[in-house]
Amino acid sequence: MSIQRPNGPAGSYFASLGVSTEVLQQVLNAALSRGGDDCDLYFEHVNSTSVSLTDGKVNQASTHVSLGMGVRVRMGDQVGYAYSEDLSPKALQTAARTAAGIANSAVQRKVATPVAIDLPNHYPVALPWDDVGIQHRVELVRKWEKAAFEADEQVQRVEVSLADAAKVIMVVRPDGRLVEDWRPMTRASVRCTAEGLGADGAMVRESSGYNVAGRAGLEFLDDDRQERLVNEAVARTVFLLDAISPSPGEMPVVLAAGPSAILLHEAIGHGMEADFNRKRISIYADKMNQNIANDQVTIVDDGTIDGARGSLNIDDEGNRTERTVLVENGILRSYMHDELSASHYGIKPTGSGRRQSFRHAPLPRMRSTVMEPGPHDPQEIIESVDQGIYCVSFANGAVHIGGGDFSFYMKTGYLIENGKLTKPIKDVNIIGNGPEALARIDMVGNDLEIDEGGWTCGKDGQSVPVSQGMPTVRVSSLVVGGEQA
Amino acid sequence: MNNLNETASKIVETAMRLGASEVTAWASQGTWTDVKQRDGRIEKWQDSQSCSASAAFFVNDRYSVHSTNDLRSDALEQFIGRAIEATRHLEPDSDRRLADPDVMGTHQDSSLDQVDNSPPEIDHRTWVDAVQTATSAAIPKNLRSVEGFVWSGSSEQVMVTSNGFSGGTATTEFGHGADISMEDSDGRLPEAADWAVSRHHSDLLNVERISQRAANRAKRRLGSGPVSSRRGAMLVENRVASRILGTLVSPMHGGSIYEQRSCLSDKLGKQIASSAFSLIDDPHIPRGLGSRPHDGDGRPTSKRDLVTDGVLQTWLLNVYYARRLELEPTTSSTSNLLVPASQHSPMELIADLPWAIQVDGFLGGNSNPATGKYSFGIRGTLYEKGEAVAPISEMNITGSIFDLLAGYIGAANDPWNSGSCRSPSLLFDDVQFSGQ
Numbered sequence: 001m002s003i004q005r006p007n008g009p010a011g012s013y014f015a016s017l018g019v020s021t022e023v024l025q026q027v028l029n030a031a032l033s034r035g036g037d038d039c040d041l042y043f044e045h046v047n048s049t050s051v052s053l054t055d056g057k058v059n060q061a062s063t064h065v066s067l068g069m070g071v072r073v074r075m076g077d078q079v080g081y082a083y084s085e086d087l088s089p090k091a092l093q094t095a096a097r098t099a100a101g102i103a104n105s106a107v108q109r110k111v112a113t114p115v116a117i118d119l120p121n122h123y124p125v126a127l128p129w130d131d132v133g134i135q136h137r138v139e140l141v142r143k144w145e146k147a148a149f150e151a152d153e154q155v156q157r158v159e160v161s162l163a164d165a166a167k168v169i170m171v172v173r174p175d176g177r178l179v180e181d182w183r184p185m186t187r188a189s190v191r192c193t194a195e196g197l198g199a200d201g202a203m204v205r206e207s208s209g210y211n212v213a214g215r216a217g218l219e220f221l222d223d224d225r226q227e228r229l230v231n232e233a234v235a236r237t238v239f240l241l242d243a244i245s246p247s248p249g250e251m252p253v254v255l256a257a258g259p260s261a262i263l264l265h266e267a268i269g270h271g272m273e274a275d276f277n278r279k280r281i282s283i284y285a286d287k288m289n290q291n292i293a294n295d296q297v298t299i300v301d302d303g304t305i306d307g308a309r310g311s312l313n314i315d316d317e318g319n320r321t322e323r324t325v326l327v328e329n330g331i332l333r334s335y336m337h338d339e340l341s342a343s344h345y346g347i348k349p350t351g352s353g354r355r356q357s358f359r360h361a362p363l364p365r366m367r368s369t370v371m372e373p374g375p376h377d378p379q380e381i382i383e384s385v386d387q388g389i390y391c392v393s394f395a396n397g398a399v400h401i402g403g404g405d406f407s408f409y410m411k412t413g414y415l416i417e418n419g420k421l422t423k424p425i426k427d428v429n430i431i432g433n434g435p436e437a438l439a440r441i442d443m444v445g446n447d448l449e450i451d452e453g454g455w456t457c458g459k460d461g462q463s464v465p466v467s468q469g470m471p472t473v474r475v476s477s478l479v480v481g482g483e484q485a
Numbered sequence: 486m487n488n489l490n491e492t493a494s495k496i497v498e499t500a501m502r503l504g505a506s507e508v509t510a511w512a513s514q515g516t517w518t519d520v521k522q523r524d525g526r527i528e529k530w531q532d533s534q535s536c537s538a539s540a541a542f543f544v545n546d547r548y549s550v551h552s553t554n555d556l557r558s559d560a561l562e563q564f565i566g567r568a569i570e571a572t573r574h575l576e577p578d579s580d581r582r583l584a585d586p587d588v589m590g591t592h593q594d595s596s597l598d599q600v601d602n603s604p605p606e607i608d609h610r611t612w613v614d615a616v617q618t619a620t621s622a623a624i625p626k627n628l629r630s631v632e633g634f635v636w637s638g639s640s641e642q643v644m645v646t647s648n649g650f651s652g653g654t655a656t657t658e659f660g661h662g663a664d665i666s667m668e669d670s671d672g673r674l675p676e677a678a679d680w681a682v683s684r685h686h687s688d689l690l691n692v693e694r695i696s697q698r699a700a701n702r703a704k705r706r707l708g709s710g711p712v713s714s715r716r717g718a719m720l721v722e723n724r725v726a727s728r729i730l731g732t733l734v735s736p737m738h739g740g741s742i743y744e745q746r747s748c749l750s751d752k753l754g755k756q757i758a759s760s761a762f763s764l765i766d767d768p769h770i771p772r773g774l775g776s777r778p779h780d781g782d783g784r785p786t787s788k789r790d791l792v793t794d795g796v797l798q799t800w801l802l803n804v805y806y807a808r809r810l811e812l813e814p815t816t817s818s819t820s821n822l823l824v825p826a827s828q829h830s831p832m833e834l835i836a837d838l839p840w841a842i843q844v845d846g847f848l849g850g851n852s853n854p855a856t857g858k859y860s861f862g863i864r865g866t867l868y869e870k871g872e873a874v875a876p877i878s879e880m881n882i883t884g885s886i887f888d889l890l891a892g893y894i895g896a897a898n899d900p901w902n903s904g905s906c907r908s909p910s911l912l913f914d915d916v917q918f919s920g921q
Binding site for chain 2: 049051054055057058059060061062063064065066067068077078079080081082083084085098099101102133134135138156157159193204205206207245248249250266279280281282283285286359361395396397398399400401402403404405406407408409426427428429430431432433479480481482483484
């Protein structure tokens with residue numbers, strides 16, 4: 001039960017739901033009826049399915065369908081937004097006239113005939129989910145449960161879920177642009193509860209897990225990934241049993257390759273979204289072309305990585321995605337722009353305009369945020385620290401984009417003592433200030449890894465899927481939570 | 486409401502015709518206007534109207550949940566048919582069935598008063614301008630930017646089950662507030678926000694007071710930073726106390742208990758907090774933002790003690806998890822959370838302490854429901870003998886929820902009423918802060 005990749009020309013998918021070229025032109029005209037500078041129509045049809053296992057049974061399934069169109073009208077930096085869940089011409093025009101209310105000018109822009117644009121394909125799918133019955137999903141979930149119990153006898157409970165989704169979107173603009181994109185997603189999660197001896201010798205119970213996600217079909221779950229999904233879920237849970245809390249305070253922090261890029265996402269990513277800079281409320285607002293990090297540090301936000309959860313063939317405003325260099329050898333080079341901020345700055349958008357659904361106006365958002373590899377061997381980085389911590393996995397993060405203070409929650413890691421990884425540690429929040437933390441990245445490893453986890457980014461009440469990646473790095477000092485032993 | 490009843494009833498009917506043994510259907514609709522104005526100009530105006538439906542299907546002891554907003558007749562029928570077919574491929578679980586009709590029903594008291602039937606005519610343009618202008622005017626220096634925001638809306642939801650339950654709720658909501666960015670001397674642009682929400686327009690904190698409150702909050706953010714790591718008193722401001730209480734409530738849920746990943750699974754009837762601490766769930770507060778006449782299982786709601794004098798009284802058990810655990814159901818989730826207030830203002834509570842950190846915001850962090858350990862980033866103010874001495878940021882608090890609650894001293898007189906967690910400011914002792 002998934003939406004197939006449409007095989008007709010762009011525009012035909014929604015045309016089959018009654019949205020003809022003629023209707024599109026009428027709606028665009030209604031949106032510009034009060035003289036807005038520009039507008040966009042965003043059509044969306046989503047279908048998702050999930051199955052989950054608890055307590056030894058695959059006993060819950062869910063499906064979700066969402067269909068509608070959002071219309072945005074722009075007048076300078078001002079935005080009018082409305083949406084309709086009914087795709088009848090009348091309902092679409094009513095929404096368009098509502099959004100048009102933001103504008104008030106006698107000059108009405110001419111609407112060009114929509115012409116479909118070809119897109120690249122950053123998410124080739126070999127085994128689409130619409131060919132896969134619920135029974136096959138049930139078998140996969142069962143298999144992972146069995147493997148998790150077999151992997152470690154301390155595992156007491158296993159919960160598994162497998163979700164797939166596909167959406168078809170269409171963006172139509174008054175300049176004649178019409179783009180249609182089909183966006184698949186696959187996500188799998190295994191969660192374990194384990195019982196065993198804690199660091200103090202008493203029995204303890206812990207629960208944790210692992211999840212993977214990508215813009216792909218069933219082929220995403222190849223044998224290697226399935227094995228890693230289960231093994232990581234079990235290992236990360238059992239790891240917690242005898243892990244301790246580090247001592248609190250400021251210390252050097254080494255971040256392992258991969259998911260540690262949550263640091264980039266929070267410490268700099270959000271602050272580089274151009275809406276905050278257009279409004280002059282980001283801590284990076286006045287720092288363009290200035291040196292903000294060690295020259296080993298290059299950070300990009302890339303919408304074009306094949307199969308990545310954060311990738312897009314086209315953004316939600318109908319602009320090409322790209323690989324945007326945010327920081328080049330320590331120098332701030334570009335913000336991430338949507339249409340609104342790009343026109344404010346008089347430059348081309350970077351294809352970063354994204355939205356949660358047709359119910360939301362687009363904003364500049366991250367796609368896959370990645371730090372390029374540097375010169376150091378990861379082992380050399382660990383050995384360089386006398387007393388500090390090494391962070392392996394993370395739960396979540398947050399940032400204040402103006403004050404610049406950001407934090408991320410370390411789920412698992414190790415103490416570093418005299419250049420060696422020693423005791424396992426868990427469950428501490430780490431906090432710092434974005435520009436300060438960037439300036440304190442003083443060693444960058446040569447082991448870049450793009451994380452395969454199912455990260456979701458929230459901003460202004462909107463969630464979008466993102467990816468991130470990083471090599472091993474050393475931050476000379478951050479404030480680490482923890483308890484005095 | 487009639488349309489919604491029709492939609493929900495139609496889903497129940499169609500699903501029963503297509504082979505479901507039992508069905509719960511929900512239908513909801515809402516209408517909202519949100520307007521933001523930054524530094525004198527409207528930034529965004531959004532009008533929303535939405536309608537959607539969801540359903541739980543029980544097919545020969547098998548269970549699935551579904552949602553859609555595609556309510557066209559043929560699309561809906563096809564959607565239900567496929568959903569029921571898919572449900573047949575799951576594994577049976579005989580505890581997945583509706584609640585018994587004799588325990589279903591709705592709290593009949595109309596005093597929940599969730600709808601403002603006679604709100605004034607609202608001009609969002611004038612309203613947002615008033616909020617933003619008043620806030621900007623209240624900050625004579627170090628101001629970078631102010632965004633005022635206002636919203637109003639109404640929503641309705643109905644729930645219908647195949648065994649005869651039918652219930653409906655309707656609410657209205659009004660809210661306004663401001664996001665402020667300040668200019669710090671070192672180039673940082675610390676932000677602050679404040680807002681108020683109410684079910685009835687006449688209850689909304691007036692523009693002058695909300696803008697003043699937001700402005701005062703913003704001024705306190707200048708020059709913040711970490712102080713040294715320490716252990717001691719923490720005063721958690723009312724509006725962010727939900728973060729602490731949520732850490733306690735999350736492991737109370739039946740799912741966590743049943744799956745054995747709750748630190749409260751062996752704590753029923755036991756002392757889990759200082760005897761000064763009590764926590765109550767009250768779904769019947771007139772005009773309360775979390776008030777509701779029935780729960781997700783279609784059972785009438787009632788007021789419930791969760792923790793009394795430090796002793797855990799109950800878990801949050803919906804009908805399914807109660808069956809699994811062979812216990813009586815309580816309720817699926819909390820409604821309005823209350824902590825008894827005192828006569829003392831927050832500042833009176835800390836006036837005699839050598840030092841205390843007042844936390845007025847959390848930044849990230851998380852908790853582990855299996856162990857009760859938490860670690861959160863914080864913002865706030867360091868007080869010494871009741872005097873504010875330093876604005877705080879970039880610090881963490883870390884510990885166990887049990888140790889935190891054991892150190893609970895008492896509440897202030899300021900219950901928060903712009904949310905469903907109506908906690909006053911809470912004072913704890915012996916909290917581990919990490920900083921410089």
